[in-house]
Amino acid sequence: MIEYYDVSGCYILRPWSFFIWQQIHRWLDGKIQELGVQNAYFPCFVSQEALRAEEEHVEGFAPEVAWVTKSGTSELTKPIAIRPTSETIMYPSFAKWIRSHRDLPLQLNQWTNVVRWEFKQPTPFLRTREFLWQEGHTAHSTEEEAAHLVRSALDLYSCVYTDLLALPVIKGVKSLEEKFAGSVYTETLEAFIPATGRGIQAATSHYLGQNFAKMFGIRFEDDSGQKQLVHQTCWGFTTRCIGIMIMVHGDDRGLVLPPRVAPTQVVLIPIPGKEHAGIEARCRELASALKDRGIRAEVDARQTYTPGWKFNWWEMKGVPLRVEVGPKDMAQGTCRLARRFDGLKKDVDQAQLSSCIPAELDQIHEAMLEKATRHRDDGIATVTRWDEVMPMLNQRKLILAPWCESAESEAEIRSRTKEEAPKPGLSSDAAETATILTGAMKSLCIPLMQPLMPPGTKCFVTGEPAKRWALFGRSY
Amino acid sequence: MIEYYDVSGCYILRPWSFFIWQQIHRWLDGKIQELGVQNAYFPCFVSQEALRAEEEHVEGFAPEVAWVTKSGTSELTKPIAIRPTSETIMYPSFAKWIRSHRDLPLQLNQWTNVVRWEFKQPTPFLRTREFLWQEGHTAHSTEEEAAHLVRSALDLYSCVYTDLLALPVIKGVKSLEEKFAGSVYTETLEAFIPATGRGIQAATSHYLGQNFAKMFGIRFEDDSGQKQLVHQTCWGFTTRCIGIMIMVHGDDRGLVLPPRVAPTQVVLIPIPGKEHAGIEARCRELASALKDRGIRAEVDARQTYTPGWKFNWWEMKGVPLRVEVGPKDMAQGTCRLARRFDGLKKDVDQAQLSSCIPAELDQIHEAMLEKATRHRDDGIATVTRWDEVMPMLNQRKLILAPWCESAESEAEIRSRTKEEAPKPGLSSDAAETATILTGAMKSLCIPLMQPLMPPGTKCFVTGEPAKRWALFGRSY
Numbered sequence: 001m002i003e004y005y006d007v008s009g010c011y012i013l014r015p016w017s018f019f020i021w022q023q024i025h026r027w028l029d030g031k032i033q034e035l036g037v038q039n040a041y042f043p044c045f046v047s048q049e050a051l052r053a054e055e056e057h058v059e060g061f062a063p064e065v066a067w068v069t070k071s072g073t074s075e076l077t078k079p080i081a082i083r084p085t086s087e088t089i090m091y092p093s094f095a096k097w098i099r100s101h102r103d104l105p106l107q108l109n110q111w112t113n114v115v116r117w118e119f120k121q122p123t124p125f126l127r128t129r130e131f132l133w134q135e136g137h138t139a140h141s142t143e144e145e146a147a148h149l150v151r152s153a154l155d156l157y158s159c160v161y162t163d164l165l166a167l168p169v170i171k172g173v174k175s176l177e178e179k180f181a182g183s184v185y186t187e188t189l190e191a192f193i194p195a196t197g198r199g200i201q202a203a204t205s206h207y208l209g210q211n212f213a214k215m216f217g218i219r220f221e222d223d224s225g226q227k228q229l230v231h232q233t234c235w236g237f238t239t240r241c242i243g244i245m246i247m248v249h250g251d252d253r254g255l256v257l258p259p260r261v262a263p264t265q266v267v268l269i270p271i272p273g274k275e276h277a278g279i280e281a282r283c284r285e286l287a288s289a290l291k292d293r294g295i296r297a298e299v300d301a302r303q304t305y306t307p308g309w310k311f312n313w314w315e316m317k318g319v320p321l322r323v324e325v326g327p328k329d330m331a332q333g334t335c336r337l338a339r340r341f342d343g344l345k346k347d348v349d350q351a352q353l354s355s356c357i358p359a360e361l362d363q364i365h366e367a368m369l370e371k372a373t374r375h376r377d378d379g380i381a382t383v384t385r386w387d388e389v390m391p392m393l394n395q396r397k398l399i400l401a402p403w404c405e406s407a408e409s410e411a412e413i414r415s416r417t418k419e420e421a422p423k424p425g426l427s428s429d430a431a432e433t434a435t436i437l438t439g440a441m442k443s444l445c446i447p448l449m450q451p452l453m454p455p456g457t458k459c460f461v462t463g464e465p466a467k468r469w470a471l472f473g474r475s476y
Numbered sequence: 477m478i479e480y481y482d483v484s485g486c487y488i489l490r491p492w493s494f495f496i497w498q499q500i501h502r503w504l505d506g507k508i509q510e511l512g513v514q515n516a517y518f519p520c521f522v523s524q525e526a527l528r529a530e531e532e533h534v535e536g537f538a539p540e541v542a543w544v545t546k547s548g549t550s551e552l553t554k555p556i557a558i559r560p561t562s563e564t565i566m567y568p569s570f571a572k573w574i575r576s577h578r579d580l581p582l583q584l585n586q587w588t589n590v591v592r593w594e595f596k597q598p599t600p601f602l603r604t605r606e607f608l609w610q611e612g613h614t615a616h617s618t619e620e621e622a623a624h625l626v627r628s629a630l631d632l633y634s635c636v637y638t639d640l641l642a643l644p645v646i647k648g649v650k651s652l653e654e655k656f657a658g659s660v661y662t663e664t665l666e667a668f669i670p671a672t673g674r675g676i677q678a679a680t681s682h683y684l685g686q687n688f689a690k691m692f693g694i695r696f697e698d699d700s701g702q703k704q705l706v707h708q709t710c711w712g713f714t715t716r717c718i719g720i721m722i723m724v725h726g727d728d729r730g731l732v733l734p735p736r737v738a739p740t741q742v743v744l745i746p747i748p749g750k751e752h753a754g755i756e757a758r759c760r761e762l763a764s765a766l767k768d769r770g771i772r773a774e775v776d777a778r779q780t781y782t783p784g785w786k787f788n789w790w791e792m793k794g795v796p797l798r799v800e801v802g803p804k805d806m807a808q809g810t811c812r813l814a815r816r817f818d819g820l821k822k823d824v825d826q827a828q829l830s831s832c833i834p835a836e837l838d839q840i841h842e843a844m845l846e847k848a849t850r851h852r853d854d855g856i857a858t859v860t861r862w863d864e865v866m867p868m869l870n871q872r873k874l875i876l877a878p879w880c881e882s883a884e885s886e887a888e889i890r891s892r893t894k895e896e897a898p899k900p901g902l903s904s905d906a907a908e909t910a911t912i913l914t915g916a917m918k919s920l921c922i923p924l925m926q927p928l929m930p931p932g933t934k935c936f937v938t939g940e941p942a943k944r945w946a947l948f949g950r951s952y
Contacts, residue, residue, distance in 0.1 A: 007556055043483060065548060
């Protein structure tokens with residue numbers, strides 16, 4: 001999937017992982033266009049002045065901004081930043097382009113690399129100093145229209161997870177502490193990693209209100225000739241999703257790829273026998289019939305490896321379906337299917353192979369999503385009192401609890417869970433605990449789907465009246 | 477097409493121009509995959525050590541490299557360069573990945589931004605400090621196979637120009653002075669801008685030989701167990717092509733877009749009459765029928781502008797075909813077609829519109845290519861003696877001449893044409909001359925298609941025996 005690189009925090013996306021990003025790109029880009037959003041490309045550089053125009057926003061990024069100060073051997077007169085995100089790059093142009101209500105909505109998107117020079121431990125896909133993403137930026141005449149677009153983008157992102165990556169996500173709103181700096185509110189998708197019991201932010205969509213419009217002077221003349229500030233949104237989807245996919249679906253034998261994004265969906269492996277040449281030719285015929293149906297099929301006819309070695313190799317690479325053709329299969333006109341994700345095997349007539357595979361891949365997708373959803377649901381503990389929190393957290397669960405949503409309680413949650421976390425070397429299974437069950441719990445989101453809350457329900461932290469159910473957890 | 481930006485040398489690609497790049501991207505990417513090349517993504521950063529590993533190569537880029545030296549407010553321990561091109565980023569991994577002849581060919585491609593901090597006058601699309609491109613990099617076991625790929629990439633690039641952009645290009649080989657630093661030879665496409673009489677490099681494809689393989693230790697074990705150095709190629713296609721398209725096809729009224737890349741291929745303009753509402757509805761029906769055939773059609777039903785204003789607006793934007801529907805047309809069941817590129821008008825039955833438009837767009841494409849080819853052919857003067865050079869150059873022509881190909885003669889050509897160029901204020905039409913007819917002539921390429929050269933032909937500069945015909949000109 002990746003190769004390490006000699007600049008810390010940067011990784012190479014090899015064809016196997018880049019293909020997955022391309023599949024997502026192609027699908028999501030089409031859906032974004034259907035929203036009436038157009039693609040464009042803005043420079044990767046931003047001047048100091050523009051970057052600093054929106055203070056609250058820049059504060060969130062300032063420590064992570066990479067600065068270009070030299071070209072060749074000469075010093076630049078002013079340092080120039082590399083985009084960590086493009087609000088301050090795009091919005092001065094928005095101010096130029098928008099004059100009248102007829103220029104609205106202005107809806108642009110770009111697919112780019114961005115740079116955030118983080119100093120936390122880098123992790124492939126999850127925390128990298130350069131990553132690839134799509135960022136949408138829109139301006140509207142009304143808050144309602146903008147809010148609708150914020151949600152539409154979130155819904156698309158959710159479909160990428162469920163329909164392409166076979167991953168369940170929880171839609172929600174970020175707390176004020178956790179929202180994007182400069183936004184009025186941030187909608188989010190949160191995923192769950194069963195192996196570590198941690199939540200992970202999967203994508204976000206922001207309503208910016210008129211915050212940036214004020215700073216950059218983005219005004220339009222309404223129907224009645226009045227100057228008004230626009231209402232803005234921005235929303236982004238990154239290569240992080242590939243990391244989430246790997247962590248949720250992967251197993252001890254390696255990757256498990258969901259069929260719709262797998263570079264190779266079906267690998268055909270000839271099992272040599274006396275009729276060896278005939279078997280390989282038959283595999284190629286079968287593969288060709290599959291390709292005609294739009295299935296990404298491949299024959300592994302390498303002479304230098306045994307079938308067993310090849311089984312392991314393709315399992316490690318996560319290919320959803322293996323088709324074996326041996327001498328016995330040839331005699332019977334059948335072949336053997338083996339599913340990567342659950343090991344299920346069955347024999348199928350060769351003549352029926354190409355017609356049954358599309359449904360088989362869909363079934364694998366559904367089964368993977370179902371399994372991941374079950375694990376996710378099992379990973380959420382509903383809690384109403386603080387003393388239930390740490391035991392659940394240490395059983396690698398997320399916490400769904402009634403919350404008052406105050407900033408103080410959010411700080412309180414972090415500090416208490418940090419203090420109460422098991423200390424390495426003191427707990428019963430120290431080694432594992434030390435690596436996994438550390439770190440403070442924080443709010444992940446306030447889910448859009450709220451269980452009924454009985455009247456008089458108290459906040460699980462402060463005992464004050466609870467506003468809504470919120471999801472908490474250790475996170476990435 | 478573009479918007480200016482507050483970082484010098486950087487421009488914003490607005491949706492109208494970015495769409496053209498997307499069309500090229502989509503077509504070219506498909507063709508690149510058909511060559512067996514896979515897409516990947518390598519980091520945009522390169523360490524000082526890696527960048528300096530291939531000296532001859534880096535020398536060509538060193539003055540233009542942008543260096544990141546700070547993150548937030550902290551100095552980096554070592555400066556890190558932003559990719560001007562990715563040889564030194566990719567090839568250390570090639571050395572890791574290639575072990576045996578079974579790992580070859582290794583053929584990778586990526587679509588990225590690159591940064592070259594030039595200090596010459598920036599020009600949108602043609603000379604920008606950041607630009608978008610595709611870069612292919614391959615490694616092969618034999619020179620023949622590598623050379624074949626160099627040519628295959630060049631052929632694809634040529635097709636982008638002729639089949640998508642309706643532009644003629646000349647395939648050739650660069651002189652040793654003009655080739656890519658670090659390559660053994662560079663194949664090139666050269667285009668011609670009639671308005672200025674200058675040549676412009678349109679795309680290049682390089683045979684790197686074993687130069688980089690030696691520096692980065694990229695070796696494979698051949699059939700007989702011997703370690704061999706790989707033979708490499710690299711080739712790139714950039715957003716510059718959009719600039720060439722604008723300059724060649726554009727006219728006094730603005731852009732003229734070739735149909736296959738135009739974001740809007742057909743604009744339908746209702747001409748209001750007594751039956752106004754019916755006309756607009758009819759335009760929408762016609763547009764919808766066109767869209768069903770895959771034509772990018774749009775109705776301009778804006779009430780605030782007159783038809784005349786709209787005609788100018790869409791002409792300026794370069795839309796290939798305008799369809800007018802007025803009251804008279806409605807009565808007769810016809811509509812009027814107007815071609816942007818040559819102003820040709822004709823009436824067509826509304827019922828036949830959607831079936832005749834695809835052929836009409838193809839005819840426009842062919843006619844644009846034919847016209848540009850005629851102008852290009854007229855713009856090349858075949859010259860055998862030095863005294864013919866300056867007059868032809870000052871008539872805005874390129875020079876095709878028999879050449880000895882020596883490095884000394886190349887230098888001689890530059891210095892002589894610089895000296896002999898008309899001086900601003902001294903020539904007869906000084907103003908124009910000063911802006912256009914300046915700059916030295918250099919070799920553009922040695923065309924792959926060579927006219928027969930009579931035995932004993934002398935070099936037009938040195939009088940030594942000529943090797944081949946070469947194309948020279950002022951250039952961008």
